[in-house]
Amino acid sequence: MQVRVVDTTLRDGEQAPGVAFNLEEKVTIARMLDLLGVAQIEAGTPAMGEMEQQAIRAMVRMGSKCRISAWNRMVWEDIRASLACGVRDVHISAPVSPIQIRYKLGQSHQWVLERLRQACFYAMDHGLRVTVGAEDASRADPVFLLEFAFLARELGAERLRYCDTVGVLDPFTTFERLAWLKEKIDLELEFHGHNDFGLATANALAAVKAGAGWVDATISGLGERAGNAALEEVVMALKHLHGVDLGFKTERLREIAAYVARASGRQLPAWKPIVGSNIFAHESGIHADGALKNPRTYEVFAPEEVGLKRQIVIGKHSGTAAIKAKFAEYGIALSQEEAAAILERVRAAAVQLKRSLDDKELVYLYEDYLLHRSPRIASTHSS
Ligand SMILES: CC(=O)SCCNC(=O)CCNC(=O)[C@H](O)C(C)(C)COP(=O)(O)OP(=O)(O)OC[C@H]1O[C@@H](n2cnc3c(N)ncnc32)[C@H](O)[C@@H]1OP(=O)(O)O
Ligand SMILES: CC(C)C(=O)C(=O)O
Known part of the structure; x- marks a missing residue:
């Protein structure tokens, strides 16, 4: 044809x-x-x-x-x-x-x-x-x-x-x-x-x-x-x-x-099919987990095919898999318990700011977490 x-x-x-x-x-x-x-x-x-x-x-x-x-x-x-x-x-x-x-x-x-x-x-x-x-x-x-x-x-x-x-x-x-x-x-x-x-x-x-x-x-x-x-x-x-x-x-x-x-003189909407910046951005925990395991779980074609890049976005709907993957990018290996504790802070911050969080903000949350974490998690972490 x-x-x-x-x-x-x-x-x-x-x-x-x-x-x-x-x-x-x-x-x-x-x-x-x-x-x-x-x-x-x-x-x-x-x-x-x-x-x-x-x-x-x-x-x-x-x-x-x-x-x-x-x-x-x-x-x-x-x-x-x-x-x-x-x-x-x-x-x-x-x-x-x-x-x-x-x-x-x-x-x-x-x-x-x-x-x-x-x-x-x-x-x-x-x-x-x-x-x-x-x-x-x-x-x-x-x-x-x-x-x-x-x-x-x-x-x-x-x-x-x-x-x-x-x-x-x-x-x-x-x-x-x-x-x-x-x-x-x-x-x-x-x-x-x-x-x-x-x-x-x-x-x-x-x-x-x-x-x-x-x-x-x-x-x-x-x-x-x-x-x-x-x-x-x-x-x-x-x-x-x-x-x-x-x-x-x-x-x-x-x-x-x-x-x-x-x-x-117009905005390209983030959700514009095929070319919008959100098309390969995954925030929801279940989607991010799936996309990290195999991108085809939530993507019909590869982002590079249209000149975009995949992003795992950390926000209110994130899950621990995405949190761990994000911190692994900075060379920090989080335990499940730590990821869950950080996720709680992420959700609160995302609601307060009404948006997802950038890398710098995640580092602040992590530092805050290290300062205030309970002695039980702290001792698990250092052992
Ligand atoms: C569905 C579409 O997209 S149609 C395409 C629309 N595109 C445009 O309009 C391009 C920008 N337009 C312009 O710059 C101007 O309108 C021009 C230069 C085309 C014409 O300007 P003007 O001569 O001042 O006419 P104006 O725009 O006011 O009116 C359109 C005239 O074209 C006539 N006309 C419209 N379509 C056609 C056509 N397909 N064939 C012949 N005449 C037509 C209208 O009947 C009207 O004629 P009238 O003045 O005798 O009533
Ligand atoms: C004039 C034609 C090509 C057009 O733009 C339309 O009909 O919408």
């Missing part, structure tokens, strides 16, 4: 309210995405003006293995702006749902088809490779969607992007819709999902299962409203849950997620 990823961090990701990358950040992210292994980078929207065009030109000039594409409406000026960026690939997007056609465009379904025809002619006449986007496809009339898809194929589009623009699909409906389309038309399909119900990654997997050869994603799921399918989730879920290895340099995932978070 061949699946390729279109990364749209620099287009849909940047559409997240308040996110504004500068040229250097855009080029750095594009370089990182190329090294990571994406097949296509949707680099931005040239119609936004000269500043955006400069950034896209710089990405084109950097010479990537992957395709660099630009996003367009069915508008000649948009396509002219894309041409000015030197891209070879353009995406031409058209709203296809009744609500968007009527209220956003103020036009008819027929107008959309005619406009798509003209825009595609124009782009192809200028030597561009075109993919066509069906915006809000998940709320479109299926008969019209099919007519639109047939037109895209007739016009010579390389593929059709099925957009769940407002994130209203679940994995079951995604599978049904994409499988239906796949059966009806011989045209490569791409799936673009949003996360309004927290289902974007699951929907992307369902689309792949239904036969979509391309999926759209963004780093950490950055994007409009609740965001898009998160690239790192899609790539790792395909690999570990579906046995589809896209050949990504996944050990770069954490680094790029951290960079995109910084450039977006």
Whole structure:
């Protein structure tokens, strides 16, 4: 099964309210995405003006293995702006749902088809490779969607992007819709999902299962409203849950997620699947004990696979195995009784501080314990 990823961090990701990358950040992210292994980078929207065009030109000039594409409406000026960026690939997007056609465009379904025809002619006449986007496809009339898809194929589009623009699909409906389309038309399909119900990654997997050869994603799921399918989730879920290895340099995932978070002015949540700092941090005693005996007891894959490190965190939920392992790192071999006594102090401190404890704090607790331990434990220790 061949699946390729279109990364749209620099287009849909940047559409997240308040996110504004500068040229250097855009080029750095594009370089990182190329090294990571994406097949296509949707680099931005040239119609936004000269500043955006400069950034896209710089990405084109950097010479990537992957395709660099630009996003367009069915508008000649948009396509002219894309041409000015030197891209070879353009995406031409058209709203296809009744609500968007009527209220956003103020036009008819027929107008959309005619406009798509003209825009595609124009782009192809200028030597561009075109993919066509069906915006809000998940709320479109299926008969019209099919007519639109047939037109895209007739016009010579390389593929059709099925957009769940407002994130209203679940994995079951995604599978049904994409499988239906796949059966009806011989045209490569791409799936673009949003996360309004927290289902974007699951929907992307369902689309792949239904036969979509391309999926759209963004780093950490950055994007409009609740965001898009998160690239790192899609790539790792395909690999570990579906046995589809896209050949990504996944050990770069954490680094790029951290960079995109910084450039977006956002925190990367500790619990963010795949790349969050908590993903391989074990505090609970039973988990830490298991992970120390064999990491696979509580880890699906090794932390190094995504550029993270395993951490045994000492806090309110720790057990004695973790306490002993932590002190062994400082060359101190604790007895079971000593570990239990220190654990009691750890729990009290963690509740008071409302967090886990760092190494220095553990040493203080240990020193305090040595000062105040009962004579019985002290004599056992020294014998
Ligand atoms: C679901 C999505 O992600 S869609 C992509 C969203 N991306 C962006 O909006 C990128 C940033 N946008 C911009 O910089 C600006 O909106 C621009 C440059 C694209 C357009 O700016 P303006 O010309 O000032 O138009 P404005 O944004 O106010 O309105 C959008 C216009 O595009 C039209 N439009 C929207 N989508 C399409 C389309 N696919 N094809 C043709 N026309 C479209 C709207 O009907 C509206 O036209 P109107 O002014 O005749 O009513
Ligand atoms: C316009 C397309 C590609 C999009 O971002 C969406 O529909 O969500």
